[in-house]
Amino acid sequence: MATSLSQRPQLRYLADQIEELKKKGTHFRLRVLEDAQAPVCHYDGRQVINLASNNYLGLCNHPKLKEAAEKATRELGVGPGAVRTIAGTMKIHMELEEKIARFKNVEACVVFQSGFTANAGTVSAILGKEDFIISDELNHASIIDGARLSRAKIKVFRHKDLAHAEELLREVQNEPGHKLLITDGVFSMDGDIGPVDKLADLAEKYGAIMMVDDAHASGVLGRNGRGTVDHFHCHGRVDIQVGTLSKAIGAIGGYVCGSKDLIDFLYHRARPFLFSTSHPPSVTATCMAAFDLLESEPERIDRLWQNTRYFKTELGRLGFDIGGVTTPASETPITPIIVGEGRRAMDFSRALFEAGVMATGIAFPTVPEGKARIRTIMTSEHTREQLDQALEILEKTAKGMRILG
Numbered sequence: 001m002a003t004s005l006s007q008r009p010q011l012r013y014l015a016d017q018i019e020e021l022k023k024k025g026t027h028f029r030l031r032v033l034e035d036a037q038a039p040v041c042h043y044d045g046r047q048v049i050n051l052a053s054n055n056y057l058g059l060c061n062h063p064k065l066k067e068a069a070e071k072a073t074r075e076l077g078v079g080p081g082a083v084r085t086i087a088g089t090m091k092i093h094m095e096l097e098e099k100i101a102r103f104k105n106v107e108a109c110v111v112f113q114s115g116f117t118a119n120a121g122t123v124s125a126i127l128g129k130e131d132f133i134i135s136d137e138l139n140h141a142s143i144i145d146g147a148r149l150s151r152a153k154i155k156v157f158r159h160k161d162l163a164h165a166e167e168l169l170r171e172v173q174n175e176p177g178h179k180l181l182i183t184d185g186v187f188s189m190d191g192d193i194g195p196v197d198k199l200a201d202l203a204e205k206y207g208a209i210m211m212v213d214d215a216h217a218s219g220v221l222g223r224n225g226r227g228t229v230d231h232f233h234c235h236g237r238v239d240i241q242v243g244t245l246s247k248a249i250g251a252i253g254g255y256v257c258g259s260k261d262l263i264d265f266l267y268h269r270a271r272p273f274l275f276s277t278s279h280p281p282s283v284t285a286t287c288m289a290a291f292d293l294l295e296s297e298p299e300r301i302d303r304l305w306q307n308t309r310y311f312k313t314e315l316g317r318l319g320f321d322i323g324g325v326t327t328p329a330s331e332t333p334i335t336p337i338i339v340g341e342g343r344r345a346m347d348f349s350r351a352l353f354e355a356g357v358m359a360t361g362i363a364f365p366t367v368p369e370g371k372a373r374i375r376t377i378m379t380s381e382h383t384r385e386q387l388d389q390a391l392e393i394l395e396k397t398a399k400g401m402r403i404l405g
């Protein structure tokens with residue numbers, strides 16, 4: 001038996017907080033996936049239709065990616081053995097960065113261990129306490145953490161509110177510091193798209209650095225999944241593009257694209273790059289194979305969007321509140337079903353799971369109080385039969401809980 005530490009008083013306050021979560025009905029246990037990530041798979045011993053993953057293009061378990069990982073492991077081993085700046089930069093790391101830079105049509109790229117470290121490491125490296133960050137209120141936690149670590153002054157604009165963003169830029173325009181205007185390309189909780197083109201206009205007008213976090217847009221939006229900059233025809237107008245290798249690309253990692261100078265600077269100053277070991281060759285090779293697939297099998301992205309349009313239309317037709325006031329807010333494969341109270345969203349998620357659908361419940365503080373929801377995410381690999389079955393389960397369960405009338 002493991003040594004028990006639970007009787008010691010030091011961390012008792014954490015147990016008290018967990019009790020609070022349990023009382024509010026928002027405590028969860030991790031669901032455990034027992035096979036590979038797929039449209040139908042097994043969590044906690046139950047077969048479910050999976051509407052919860054970010055495996056947009058079904059690449060998590062793709063034979064060509066697995067083959068690339070195996071080959072790289074056989075030839076190059078399982079780990080790089082050092083951080084990038086000491087002795088851990090392998091040829092394959094440089095090849096992936098060059099490949100991504102070409103794909104994104106930018107001068108240079110640096111790969112990080114995750115999208116989280118890419119954002120946090122970049123924002124905290126390029127700004128200091130004299131500088132300003134003008135940030136959408138719904139930007140990802142990794143941007144917020146990077147902003148805090150930078151010690152720059154943080155000004156938050158109302159979600160996608162261009163007039164408010166401009167007001168904040170105007171407030172600081174005569175201050176000496178650098179200004180960073182930053183948005184998610186796709187917002188992960190509502191599935192709506194950031195107004196990258198219009199923000200780029202503002203950034204130019206006020207001389208701000210423009211940065212986009214394209215985690216949910218990588219492999220999803222733009223030609224062959226090139227992201228929001230391509231979607232909005234903003235090439236050459238966004239100084240810093242962050243993408244993830246953990247979602248549509250199917251593996252793990254994050255990258256930053258921009259000028260040669262930006263990337264060279266990050267090699268010298270981004271702390272996760274300097275102080276944490278780089279990817280094993282298997283991960284890097286997997287990502288190379290994934291970018292090849294984006295170019296050679298664009299029909300995956302077409303299927304993703306066909307499924308997205310179908311599922312969203314059907315959810316609306318059934319009468320679900322899928323966010324937005326007049327039109328659905330979501331424009332992407334992410335569609336929320338707004339339930340309201342946190343406990344109710346969690347109960348809905350649990351009932352769906354029992355009925356055979358995996359859709360994550362999301363409550364405060366991840367989304368505002370009163371806007372708790374379950375979130376659904378499409379992939380290219382869901383069949384029409386699976387989607388129809390999921391819709392039937394959603395309708396029946398929601399009616400049973402009086403979420404639908």
Ligand SMILES: *Cc1c(COP(=O)(O)O)cnc(C)c1O
Nearest residue numbers: 114115116140188215244246253
């Ligand atoms: C998922 C996500 C990240 C983090 O990406 P990882 O590669 O999983 O670390 C960053 N930003 C946004 C908007 C995300 O949705």
